[in-house]
Amino acid sequence: MLGYVIRRLAIAVVILFASSFLVYILAAYAGDPLEDLRQSRDPNREALIAQRTAALNLDVPPVLRYFLWLRGAIGCVVPFGATCDLGTSLQGFEVTELLSRAIAQTVLLVTAATILSIVIGIALGIISALRQYSGLDYGVTFMAFLFFSLPVFWVAVLLKEFGAIRFNDFLAEASFSPVAIVLAGIVVGLVVYGASYGTTRTRVLVSGGAAATTMVLMLGIGASGWLRTPFLGIPGILLVGGLISVGVTFLIAGFRNKRALYSGLTAVGVAAIVYFPIQSVLGDDASWLLIAGLGVVTLIVGAVIGYAFGGYDRSQNIRIGALSAFFAGGLVLLDRFMQSWPQYVGHPRIRNRPISTVGSSTPGFDEGFWLSGIDTMTHLILPTAALMLVALAGYSRYSRASMLEIMNMDYIRTARAKGASERSVVMRHAFRNALIPLATLIAFDIGALIGGAVITENVFAFTGMGQLFIQALVIVDLNPLMGVFLVTGILAMVFNLVADLLYSVLDPRVRVKA
Amino acid sequence: MTTNQNDTGVSEDAVAKVADEAVDGLARETEGLSQGQIVRKRFMHNTPAVIAVFVLVFVVLLSLTSIGFGPVPGWWQWGFTEQPPVQNGGRPTLSLTGLGDHPFGQDNLGRDLFAMTMRGTQMTLLVMVLVGVLTGIIGVVIGAASGYFRGWTEAILMRLTDIIIIIPLLILAAVLGRMAITYVDTGVLRVAALGVLIGLFAWTALARLVRAEIMSLREREFVDAARLAGASDVRIIFKHILPNSVGVITVNLTLLLAAAVLLETALSYLGLGVQPPDWSLGRLISANQQAFTTRPWLFWFPGLFIILICLAINFIGDGLRDAFDPRQKKFNPRKAKETDAHMLDETDAVTADAARSGADRDGNAPGPTKPA
């Protein structure tokens, strides 16, 4: 295995050189970096041209100039000894500096979108596979293709109109019209009907219940002004956390394992008990480090609870306890953010319009961890949604296909034959194996996303890697352009390797050639 | 998922019975038919895919006949550069009763949006076809050669593929688009150059897929048989191996075509695609994106055509995938459905399979990704 990794890395370095050479030459011949100066009417035009030519070595032919660039860049690839020098941009910025900022922006932009699209996409794909040829399946298929076909900037225009501008208008009143409530009820009912199964009577009952619940919730939210002063409180945490815990238990262990259910519910109960004490810890001086630390503590406490319940399958209890605790902890955190929400919305820089359409933060907004956290989230909602909608298509299609294939396997038939419950067949036998090919896809996508969110960045005024690249390309500014390529290229190679290794770990039938 | 096994599960007896019937049924159904005939027959049973074919053919014919192409004139009254006076604020005249003078409306110069959309469709399709043809040829040849000959041929060709594949497609396409702008001056030629340049570099995913496919096929008995019979390498590749991997190739190509349309749209948005005064669908909607709230027709009609083309190609790809899928030999979907064994239905398994076959050797998921 180690030998294989070393060999792959060695090849990767060679490929990177060749690839960077190719990009360098193509980009160098893509346009004229002196174009703006040639058109200039400055009296000192010649001097400016001479100056830029000297700064960027434009008098050297691109083929040789590549090696000048390489001399500095090689320090960035070799881990020790050399210093990393990617040159400067036309404007005089260090490319390394530009890159580090751009990467931060891009990571901020794509992280949530990637995670959400993977989770939701796979869930949709699995459900539509299990309900193949149903109305739900056709609906998901059509929507997936539709979103795949929509240009991102179009999605962005729609999101801004309805997700930000109209939603902010709506927040001023924060109540639903009767028509909206009825419509939402109908939509939820239809979706649930499509997703549920059983006799027609069961399905009608389930979907009717879901529709009614939705309408009551909307009425309550409107009447209480919950959207303006949202909260969960101990009742909310117990209710929502309890539901999540029951769901997790069902998927992982099934209801027959009472101890599992109890450990999950106990974890949620503990979260409710520490709700008040923990508030003092979540003060204004909180940080992501603190949150992460609390997250770890939560997982441990949950695991201990699961362990304490014992039973024949402790590891199951531990997992359920930890997961339930994790989600309940997340709810406590969410509640803490909600407490700051009214203060955020009323802030003079926000002026009651929280959801934002441009940038990654409100300029000059620095009001402590919680408010700034909300600020980041309100800026990320729309671009995240746009990227997610676009990426959903791929994941849901691939996971559907993968799941369908697995469900046709002999060992699934065997599992059924030996009397395994449907839950067990789907979750234990099919689902895990269906994920294997997706691992490859995901690893590869992450590499591509870092360099590929150009348009989303542009529309939402983020200045990540994509923007850096396009702006450099338009004026044929090779140093930043190559910097972006270097980062995305290295990422692509690394994720490629990770995908291979992951694959051989997940699927024992595949072995890497040593 | 909140029901017990009896609601949905199928008894094992039923499963076995369905499987047997399906296999028998298929055997009977395909008796005496060539591979092509079987595929065609299966494809014809896929209603969405068939509709999609009709839609695509309609779009192609409409765009070619309406404004004509090159020296051939079309039947539509306006050309895409003519500037008749603006009527009624340029609103569309399309209604249930007829087309009217400007069915899709006019822009602020009075140009007929229908004619512009048709021109845009032509250019978009041109890029798409060029990308498709070039990618298909290069991808198949390189994939087949490296998969069949192995050794040095494979090492060199696959490293070449690696070199190109690690450059994100949008980044690569943007550089190529910029080159096309710099070096090619005139309208259609520049659009063609864009298509050719992208086609010359977008074949990598397909090449890997084909290679993986061929590597497994070349070990099969029928290839050994052909080799023993004295067939040349070229003959074995083209007569014996490729026809068996046509499913994977077709499916991947159709998806790539849809991605090419979107790639061109993305490039136009960035100003690196089709250049004025010519139009592509992508340039039409990116030029008119500000009209979204004020003159929505300028945005919606070209957008509708992009979606039509993409949806049609995607559904055709889906249909082809079903039709070519060898696993279909196990079950007949219609029969299976009749016996209510919906757990046993299958479709589009190739996608997952392809993801794996590409992955198990080089770890690359194939399939075009969409620019975001």
Place this chain on the structure above:
Amino acid sequence: MTRRTRILGMVAVGALALTACASQDSTDTATGTDTATDAATAERSGGTIRVAETNAFTSFNPAVGANNLDINSKVLGTMRSDFIYIDNELNIVQDESFGTYELVSEDPLTVTYTVNESSVWSDGNAIDRGDMLLQWAVRSGYFDGDDPEAGPTYFQYAGSTEGLGLTEMPEFDGEQTMTLTYSQPYVDWEIAFGLGDAMPAHVVAEQAGLADEAALVELLETATPGEPNEELQAVADFWNTGYVTNTMPSDESLLLSSGPMIVTDMVADQSVTLGLNESYGGDLAPQADEITVRFIGDAAATIAALRNGEVDIIAPQPTVDSVTEVQGIDGVTVLQGSQLAYDHIDLSFDSEVFADANVREAFLLTLPREQIVDRLIRPINENAEVVNSQLYLPSEGDLYTQSVEQNGSDAYAEVDIEAAQELLDGATPTVRILYNSDNPIRVDTFSLIQESASQAGFVIEDGGSPDWGSELGTGTYDASIFGWISSGVGNAGVPQLFSTTGGGNYSAYSNEEVDALASELMVTTDSDEAEGIKRQIDALLWGDAYGATFFQSPGLVVHSDDVQGVEYMPNQTGVWWNFWEWSLNS
């Protein structure tokens, strides 16, 4: 406190720029600077005003060629005081709370500049001799070698050194008063020197490794022009590159301000936040406490941000759609106007086709100028009109009207195909027209001209190209459609464009009379006389069928009704010209 002077003319030399990208980036450039009075008091609540700009900030020194971006000038404009600023009627307004200048003698042209003792940098250092001397060294190019290839070249100044290049080493009377003496009269003397983009000399000296400001003064007063000097090179190097940053610099001396505001926060490529400069004591004290500038490149995104209440002032690229859209938004004020940029067609005098004056006249007669304005510009700005002068723009009011009355442009007021056919006498000359094919308005202008001129028998070839700028003046075309941007003040552009050897004379136009008048103009310091000369040139140009002017580029500013005091400004400073008057409704 202020004296108003009528501005002399239209095209200022340093600010002349091809409008290559004018249609793409919606914003303007600030070169003017501003000054103010009241120091900020502790318990103000002027609030924050948020402005959207297209480009991202890159440097505190926009006077450097590589960093001469509109946004850099706008931000620096709030951080510098100057003797003058330009108001939105293109008058030069003196800010005597900063300092004064005086024309001492017309022959030889001698001007004295005095900075008030109360005017200081935000670190308390006085604005005095060192600052003025350094600024003069930059703007005069005094120390550079005559041949730019041979060097030495010190300051990479983005503007023209033509005016101050005529001056000798300044003389000082005390620390605050400087006297400049010109070797010959210079028409734009009033805008030749200023501290609107000056860098603090004490900081530059320190950063360049000199002991202090006095050492810099001594260096500048003793260095030999045209000869390499290491110390001076170090000074110039810092001036050229030291101010490039898009994040908050750790060294606060880079942030020094002499103007009403000072940068308090910067987020790279996202925003710049300007707060009050506590040590500012001038007249132009801002009403608002804070101005944040947000960089949004996408025009549609800017409008969405305004609608969503994320920004208060935007200047999107005016198009039919953006204008219609912003007019439909509640609670905003739409300011429409014209920019000091105009589109025009120039005929190449060195092309065979246009060597014949009759063909030139015939071609001009076929130009559908009214139709171009009507179809392309009026939907964006309903008050737009055809420009009928090569030297003045309608924004300039009386001066424009006076010139149009006598320049003979009325001969081409309407399309006259028959007259054109008569002049052509059956010939069908081929005309290749160069234009920027990336600019939709130019593309459309070309289409309209093509259709009209063809009727008279002209064969119009499409010479459109995105690289049109590099083709200018190469003789590969017969006519060119493009735009000029003017700063609204100064006359130095006139010989640049129209004299035989002018750097912007791309159409090989040559008329001895015009050459003589243009030279005379440059040494005329009396404004009325100067206008008279320009009117004569205008008439000569139309008489020679030099070309035709079409329209002023439309401008668009939209601001939320929460903000008061925003006024339209045609020049490149845009709304920033009176930022100190912006206030927020409470």
